[in-house]
Amino acid sequence: xxxxxxxKLASPEAVIVVTALAVLAIxxxxxxxFALCSAVATLGLVFAxxxxxxxxxxxxxxxxxxxxxxxxxxxxxxxxxxxxxxxLMTPSEKSLRNHGEYLAIILLATAGLMLLVGSEEFLxxxxxxxxxxxxxxxxxxxxxxxxxxxxxxxxxFLFGSTASAFTLFGISFVYGMSGTTSLAxxxxxxxxxxxxxxLAVGIIMTLVGFAFKIAAAPFHLWAPDxxxxxxxxxxAFIASASKVASFVVLGKIVLVGFAPVxxxxxxxxxxxxxxxxxxxxxxxxxxxxxxxxxxxxxxRRLLAYSAVAHAGYTLLGLxxxxxxxxxxxxxxxxxxxxxxxxxxxxxxxVRRETGGDDFSDFxxxxxxxxxxxxxxxxxxxxxxxxxxxxxFFGKFYLFSAALGAGGNHxxxxxxxxxxxxxxxxxxxxxxxxxxxxxxxTAAQTSVVKVDLLSRLSLTLLALLVLLLGxxxxxxxxxxxxxxx
Amino acid sequence: MIAWTIYITFAGAVVLLFMPRFLARWIALVTTVxxxxxxxxxxxxxxxxxxxxxxxxxxxxxxPSLGMNYHLAVDGISLTMxxxxxxxAVSTVLFSWDADHxxxxxxxxxxxxxxxxxxxxxxxDLFLLFVFYELVIVPKYFLIAIFGSTNKxxxxxxxxxxxxxxxxxxxxxxxxxxxxxxxxxxxxLAQFQFAPQLQAWAFPVLFLxxxxxxxxxxxxxxxxxxxxxxxxxxxxxxxxxxMKLGAYGGLRVAMNLFPQGFEMWRNWIAILAVIGILYAxxxxxxxxxxxxxxxxxxxxxxxxxxxGLATAxxxxxxxxxxxxxxxxxxxxLLFAVAGRMIYRRTHTRELDALSGMNLSHVLPFAAFTxxxxxxxxxxxxGFSGFAAEITILIGAWKxxxxxxxxxxxxxxxxxxxxxxxxxxxxxGDAVSSVRMQEGRVTLDADWNEQQSITAAEKIxxxxxxxxxxxxxxxxKFLLDRIMPAVEAMRCLK
Numbered sequence: 001x002x003x004x005x006x007x008k009l010a011s012p013e014a015v016i017v018v019t020a021l022a023v024l025a026i027x028x029x030x031x032x033x034f035a036l037c038s039a040v041a042t043l044g045l046v047f048a049x050x051x052x053x054x055x056x057x058x059x060x061x062x063x064x065x066x067x068x069x070x071x072x073x074x075x076x077x078x079x080x081x082x083x084x085x086x087x088l089m090t091p092s093e094k095s096l097r098n099h100g101e102y103l104a105i106i107l108l109a110t111a112g113l114m115l116l117v118g119s120e121e122f123l124x125x126x127x128x129x130x131x132x133x134x135x136x137x138x139x140x141x142x143x144x145x146x147x148x149x150x151x152x153x154x155x156x157f158l159f160g161s162t163a164s165a166f167t168l169f170g171i172s173f174v175y176g177m178s179g180t181t182s183l184a185x186x187x188x189x190x191x192x193x194x195x196x197x198x199l200a201v202g203i204i205m206t207l208v209g210f211a212f213k214i215a216a217a218p219f220h221l222w223a224p225d226x227x228x229x230x231x232x233x234x235x236a237f238i239a240s241a242s243k244v245a246s247f248v249v250l251g252k253i254v255l256v257g258f259a260p261v262x263x264x265x266x267x268x269x270x271x272x273x274x275x276x277x278x279x280x281x282x283x284x285x286x287x288x289x290x291x292x293x294x295x296x297x298x299x300r301r302l303l304a305y306s307a308v309a310h311a312g313y314t315l316l317g318l319x320x321x322x323x324x325x326x327x328x329x330x331x332x333x334x335x336x337x338x339x340x341x342x343x344x345x346x347x348x349x350v351r352r353e354t355g356g357d358d359f360s361d362f363x364x365x366x367x368x369x370x371x372x373x374x375x376x377x378x379x380x381x382x383x384x385x386x387x388x389x390x391x392f393f394g395k396f397y398l399f400s401a402a403l404g405a406g407g408n409h410x411x412x413x414x415x416x417x418x419x420x421x422x423x424x425x426x427x428x429x430x431x432x433x434x435x436x437x438x439x440x441t442a443a444q445t446s447v448v449k450v451d452l453l454s455r456l457s458l459t460l461l462a463l464l465v466l467l468l469g470x471x472x473x474x475x476x477x478x479x480x481x482x483x484x
Numbered sequence: 485m486i487a488w489t490i491y492i493t494f495a496g497a498v499v500l501l502f503m504p505r506f507l508a509r510w511i512a513l514v515t516t517v518x519x520x521x522x523x524x525x526x527x528x529x530x531x532x533x534x535x536x537x538x539x540x541x542x543x544x545x546x547x548p549s550l551g552m553n554y555h556l557a558v559d560g561i562s563l564t565m566x567x568x569x570x571x572x573a574v575s576t577v578l579f580s581w582d583a584d585h586x587x588x589x590x591x592x593x594x595x596x597x598x599x600x601x602x603x604x605x606x607x608x609d610l611f612l613l614f615v616f617y618e619l620v621i622v623p624k625y626f627l628i629a630i631f632g633s634t635n636k637x638x639x640x641x642x643x644x645x646x647x648x649x650x651x652x653x654x655x656x657x658x659x660x661x662x663x664x665x666x667x668x669x670x671x672x673l674a675q676f677q678f679a680p681q682l683q684a685w686a687f688p689v690l691f692l693x694x695x696x697x698x699x700x701x702x703x704x705x706x707x708x709x710x711x712x713x714x715x716x717x718x719x720x721x722x723x724x725x726x727m728k729l730g731a732y733g734g735l736r737v738a739m740n741l742f743p744q745g746f747e748m749w750r751n752w753i754a755i756l757a758v759i760g761i762l763y764a765x766x767x768x769x770x771x772x773x774x775x776x777x778x779x780x781x782x783x784x785x786x787x788x789x790x791x792g793l794a795t796a797x798x799x800x801x802x803x804x805x806x807x808x809x810x811x812x813x814x815x816x817l818l819f820a821v822a823g824r825m826i827y828r829r830t831h832t833r834e835l836d837a838l839s840g841m842n843l844s845h846v847l848p849f850a851a852f853t854x855x856x857x858x859x860x861x862x863x864x865x866g867f868s869g870f871a872a873e874i875t876i877l878i879g880a881w882k883x884x885x886x887x888x889x890x891x892x893x894x895x896x897x898x899x900x901x902x903x904x905x906x907x908x909x910x911x912g913d914a915v916s917s918v919r920m921q922e923g924r925v926t927l928d929a930d931w932n933e934q935q936s937i938t939a940a941e942k943i944x945x946x947x948x949x950x951x952x953x954x955x956x957x958x959x960k961f962l963l964d965r966i967m968p969a970v971e972a973m974r975c976l977k
Contacts, residue, residue, distance in 0.1 A: 381622060386618060386619070386621075386622050387614075387615040387616075387618050387619050388615060388619065392615070392618065393547075396611065396655075396659075397550065399655070399659055400550075400659050400662055400663055403659045403660065403663045404663035409660065409663070412656075412660075415656070415659065416656060419652040419655055419656060420652065422652070423645070423648055423649060423652050426644070426645065426648050427641070427645060430625060430641065430644060433625075433626075434629055434637065437626060437629075437630060438626075438629045438630050438637065472547055473546070473547045473548065473549065476547065476549055476550070477548075477549050480549050
């Protein structure tokens with residue numbers, strides 16, 4: 001193993017880190033070069049996509065520390081694309097000073113995402129998790145003039161560091177039981193073992209850190225404040241790319257590493273393992289997220305609670321397990337991320353114009369900007385799972401995978417709960433749409449100005465959500481093919 | 485050929501969004517008329533023999549990795565439903581001719597409802613059917629919440645949540661069928677033998693989900709509230725088409741997939757249907773708002789559809805399909821008179837207020853239309869209502885003789901509330917105008933200025949009246965096509 005080869009296989013990450021340094025340098029040299037910084041960052045990310053594309057099909061370095069596989073490459077690309085959209089969103093956020101620094105941190109977070117996605121070894125996963133986490137804490141607290149932003153950063157940091165500590169502790173237990181940190185090797189070691197208390201503690205503690213990252217109840221308490229208080233691009237990034245990567249890694253950990261201790265979550269036939277744990281997290285998230293969202297009057301807070309509920313739905317696929325379940329989870333989390341980036345993009349523009357993101361700021365949006373209203377309604381309806389948008393197919397895929405797993409419709413209780421949850425969710429999604437389309441604007445009938453770049457990127461995202469709903473095969477087939 | 489109804493309507497809806505305002509209604513009209521013509525041509529061109537089975541028109545892989553196909557098919561039942569959708573859609577556009585508030589949006593949502601309905605009636609893939617079924621719901625919300633009247637936001641939300649509740653039940657039923665049989669093709673599923681234990685619980689879940697939209701008692705309460713809150717076009721679509729989606733789904737999907745489950749539960753369906761017929765008719769008798777009367781009458785008439793389905797014999801089920809057609813036309817006509825012809829001019833739907841206005845002299849054409857609609861609704865021979873309900877009752881006589889007696893009594897109630905509404909709204913006595921002047925109901929001062937019935941309204945009403953008369957005089961025309969298709973289903977005894 002020569003360093004040259006390592007550099008070749010890690011070239012996407014290297015490109016992004018170099019771009020981050022370049023952006024930082026440009027930002028230091030001139031405080032006004034907003035456009036240049038964004039352009040360089042976008043260019044770097046595009047290069048990184050190219051670098052991912054020319055990687056070999058399969059390669060494994062250092063016992064799984066860096067793994068190149070079709071699945072990892074696909075999700076590296078997805079994460080980078082989400083980062084591109086986040087970068088495109090930054091110019092519309094006025095409150096950000098030190099543009100270069102902000103973009104550099106986004107890029108570093110993206111590098112963290114890619115390490116996370118591209119690793120099948122616990123230590124490297126943890127390093128990726130920390131690199132991502134530390135960047136996100138800074139991003140959440142970046143608006144130094146806003147108290148809420150500081151609160152968001154602090155809350156996110158406190159919860160996040162505690163969760164990381166739990167995960168590291170859990171990993172050490174698992175290491176103690178199996179004597180290795182590579183996921184594949186752990187799976188081999190665990191085959192003979194039944195679920196002993198020590199292992200159970202290890203597994204649960206490991207899962208805590210990821211439950212925090214994907215904002216599953218009861219580890220979701222940071223989410224509302226972070227989503228509402230952080231600068232909008234940061235919130236979008238936390239809600240989208242970070243979640244996608246977390247789900248990919250979580251899926252790999254439970255379905256590869258902990259595969260022998262799957263357990264069973266069927267009603268009346270629960271078997272100890274990780275799947276009842278995830279099923280409980282899913283059920284709690286769906287209930288808490290949807291019920292609390294009913295009471296919200298701020299769009300970003302509402303999106304946060306709906307994110308909790310969506311984390312619950314997405315977990316269904318992992319609980320189901322198998323290729324079907326995993327691909328359903330991956331599909332859903334991807335389209336969810338795309339949808340949410342779009343929704344936050346709209347929020348950013350409305351916020352720039354009206355100075356807030358409460359329901360009242362959105363009232364009568366259709367007359368102030370038909371484009372924003374149209375895009376927002378596509379994103380919201382996709383979240384609500386209305387055909388022909390991507391969210392509908394995602395839900396169908398997830399629920400059918402969950403119902404098909406375990407034989408004799410064992411997970412019917414979870415699917416019924418999820419459907420009940422999405423029924424509740426329709427109410428608050430419709431309220432948002434009602435505010436946008438039905439309510440008349442108050443005295444302020446200012447037209448929301450949308451610059452060309454935002455116009456293009458939002459339309460692109462909305463079209464993506466629509467197309468992935470009409471022809472879901474384009475993404476689903478790719479994900480299924482990439483799974484081993 | 486007939487698949488073009490779906491494409492034309494979606495294309496029309498999208499084109500509408502980018503057109504100037506004054507063109508909106510013309511595009512909507514051209515679209516719906518084109519649909520109607522297409523469905524008429526298909527109706528006369530397809531030979532009756534071909535309509536006995538659910539024959540595939542289009543079948544292309546859609547999501548091969550999950551076994552989904554874009555699969556459309558047609559038989560006598562779906563062709564009948566497509567036809568009624570076409571008629572109601574054209575007249576709905578005609579009765580919305582003077583829409584003046586956010587027209588593009590209005591006709592966009594309207595066309596989406598129509599397109600989705602065509603899609604449901606022609607789908608032969610369970611997933612595709614469900615996509616179209618859910619697609620219809622959200623446009624209804626906007627139609628009512630933006631363009632409605634009385635208590636519109638409440639009515640819209642209630643209707644939407646009820647629909648989605650039904651949709652969630654349907655979702656469970658479809659998922660269970662899909663993961664058990666491993667297929668989404670309706671024709672294949674109709675051959676698949678599901679375990680009786682599964683059918684015993686999956687059938688009621690699936691059927692109830694669809695029946696919510698058909699207004700089954702006691703889950704019917706969204707219908708009157710929704711009808712009243714909706715704009716005229718909304719009520720017409722809702723009663724004329726959307727409620728049929730539920731009944732159609734119950735027949736095509738629930739009964740056809742789980743025949744044994746149907747056998748176990750059909751007595752309960754019949755009981756709920758009879759209660760619905762009587763209860764809604766009794767409630768309608770006490771309403772003071774004309775639209776509420778018609779709203780409850782819809783629930784009552786849909787009860788006949790459910791009763792017909794529950795009979796499980798060819799005559800009863802065919803009668804149910806005929807009733808879907810007939811009620812679609814009649815309800816659209818009734819709502820058109822109440823919402824468009826009367827309310828737009830008098831700005832009230834209170835029966836007491838209307839009875840003082842002597843409307844039969846002021847709006848003779850409206851009075852004529854309402855008399856025809858009422859006669860059809862009551863079930864006077866010669867109109868489609870009679871043909872359909874008598875078929876259902878003859879079918880029911882074989883399986884539920886008691887229900888026929890009770891329903892017979894119910895038909896008296898239907899006649900009673902219809903005649904009461906007719907008398908109060910058009911042939912009232914002058915006495916009650918005094919009460920009106922006491923300020924009970926505010927009367928718009930300038931309503932006389934727009935009293936004459938417009939040509940668009942006349943054409944729309946004539947179309948609907950022609951449909952109910954034609955089918956009433958010659959029901960064989962439809963029954964010849966419906967009966968063989970019904971007999972091909974395996975849910976019959």
